[in-house]
Amino acid sequence: MPDARDRAGRAASSLMPAPHIGVRTSAARMTWLVSLCLLPAAGWGVFLFGTPALIVLAFSIGTAVLAELASTLPFGRFTLRDGSALLTGCIVGLLMPADAPAYVPAAASAFAILVVKQSFGGLGRNWMNPAMGGVVFAFLSWSGPMSQWIAPRGGTVQGAVVPPLEALRAALAAPGARGTTPLAVLSNAGFRFSDLDSRVLGWINSHVLAPLGTALPPGAFDVLVGHVAGGIGTVSAPLLLLGAWFLLSRGIIRWHLPVFYVGTFGLLAAIFGGLGTGQGWLAGGPGFHLLSGSLVLGAFFAAPDPVTSPLTNRGRCMIGIVLGVLTFFLRFFGSLGDGVAASIVLGNCAAPLVDRWTFRRRTGHQEGIA
Amino acid sequence: MTSGKALWNSILSENPRALLFLGLCPAIAVSVRVIDALWMSAGVILVLVLSGLAMALLSGESAGAEAVFAPGGAESATARGSLAAGWMRALLITSFLTASFEAGLLALAPTASAALGIYAPLIAVNCLVRGRGMSGFPHSSPGGSMAAALGRGIGFAGSLVLIALVREALGAGTITLFPVGGFGGTIGIPILVEQPVRALGFAGGGLLCLGYLAGAARLISPHAAASSASGRAAE
């Protein structure tokens, strides 16, 4: 991901803090590394959903690259080497459902690069995360085509294919929803998980958990591993977390924003999540919600983008909390999908304000900086 | 001179583009369909031309009309008094003209009136209208004033209809015009009408279109870029 400190070098640097992280790794290399860390999740998505997923990714990345070329070559610059166009294209594609018509990821990428990024001067100067802006634009324009899901390989097909989150919504909206956890509600509503899920869980429950007196509910394996329908790169939390762990350990992203984001959301979901749908307090099913939708991808790969997140650690924590609250409200009460992309762009709007609050712009006096 | 003052002085210097784009702001809300944009433009042109006429007829020798719009410019009480008087006179003219337009629209084309909603009355305080209506015209003759006003109005109309064309064609896949004879008024564009880029039809789309149009206008005639409404950059 592009380093915000890059922009300091070009601009009035007395206003911005100096680079501190990853001194060895240049900004471009960091961006390529982030793309690399998305590879496991992307591979899993292509494996699960097949050729359509590959086509979506091809269009999203291809359009991003073309848009970047179109907006820089005529002015004599070649910016593909910084890897940010590729990264934007990757994230956009990974957030798409596998069966989205080609124009949707293409338009999202084009909007992301041309409007959200290049109009503001290109790399490091945009205030809104390009990929998220593109996804929001696409969702506002084509919410139907963006809900065309494909059943995962080895999953059961029963009627319309929906990811667990959407199925949960539908189940809770219908009368007669029973169950104290999201997985229970889904089972009672007739949502069928894969055979692999029942076999694995059957084995675990009988051999490991039965002596302990507990059991994992059906669907736990599917949801945990990411063997469900959903966005191409968003289904597999473990693989995403693998990549995220690598980025965190190298210092390419800082832990403050993701941890506070995920933590706040998890807490709110756990305590209040069940309220809106009539299951009562402490019945929100935080585990399910943390693993569903694009939360993990958004929290670890998109939201901590140094260009669009606050400059101080205190600011990052604050924005993390803001994002958690927003995602909670938008997911449990809103209508824009899983609430993550919308929250992140709203957080981008608020980040400069948070910066004003936490970062004193005085020459020579910089408090609260990492 | 602070940047804000410079900005407003540049507007007063009758920079057409600055006034144009400032004046377009409230109107983009009705640029979702071409026909709404056409009606809005009709109203703006009407009010512009007639207020230009009225100002030319009324002001006569009053050079105060030029200074009428310098915010905070006059320090003395009398100067401020005449400022306020000129200001009020101009507002009076534009608001009554707008009210007449609204009444006429309500009588003749109630659907259009409903479509324009609260944005029709806002013509009265539209920057373009007030800027033109009040700052001194080079020509004090009624004909000259009307011609100048008409020119501004056509510029406004062209921009607004262009935005509406883009927003409706891409955002809804249709182009809505006046129903004439057997023609129902709506043209559907083959592929777009099924899966339009709906985001363009929302408020954000209007702001984006206006922003890019303003940028494009600057590209086309950059000589006015220095004094156009560019906020802090104006200083």
Add this chain to the structure above:
Amino acid sequence: MSWVAIILTFALVDNVILSRLLGVDAAACAPGGMRAAAGVGGFIAVLMAVSAVGGWAVDSQVLMPLGFTLLRTPVFVFFVAGLAFALRAICVRFLPSVLQATGVSIPEITVNTAALGLVLITTRGEYTALESLVAGLAAGAGYFFVTAMMMAISERLEVEPVPRALKGFPLQLITAGLIAYAFMAFDRAFLARVLGG
């Protein structure tokens, strides 16, 4: 509408700038600096609240009983303009720091668009006095918040080299457009669920 519904609607769901596109020019052209923007935003916010109530008074007590609803436009235009003038006089007298911060006297034109628009909305919707006040305050708060956001963002943009053609006003509009898209997450369905759930 319930109070919460009014507040959320005017502040978030149908935000004055981002959804109804009123007062965009003031927010986009506000003179430089956060304090200035806060001054302009705050001024307009207070003006909106006061105009909303005043508009209700004028409309329900004068215009409607007399049947002069066609005169709404001129009456409101002058009413709002007069209020703006009075508010500015109050600022000059009691809060000179506000005007000083804005660096220039409040641009009367654009002030009128936002407040006037709001008055028109509340009178056409036939809001009661208290509803108008709450709507005005909520709209003002929303306006202030969005102006602050846009100013913070444009402060950031100021130090960046941006495409020449887009610098300044066009980029402000594009920024506003992107913020508007972001705020679309708060839509009526959201409101209904927050209120009903």
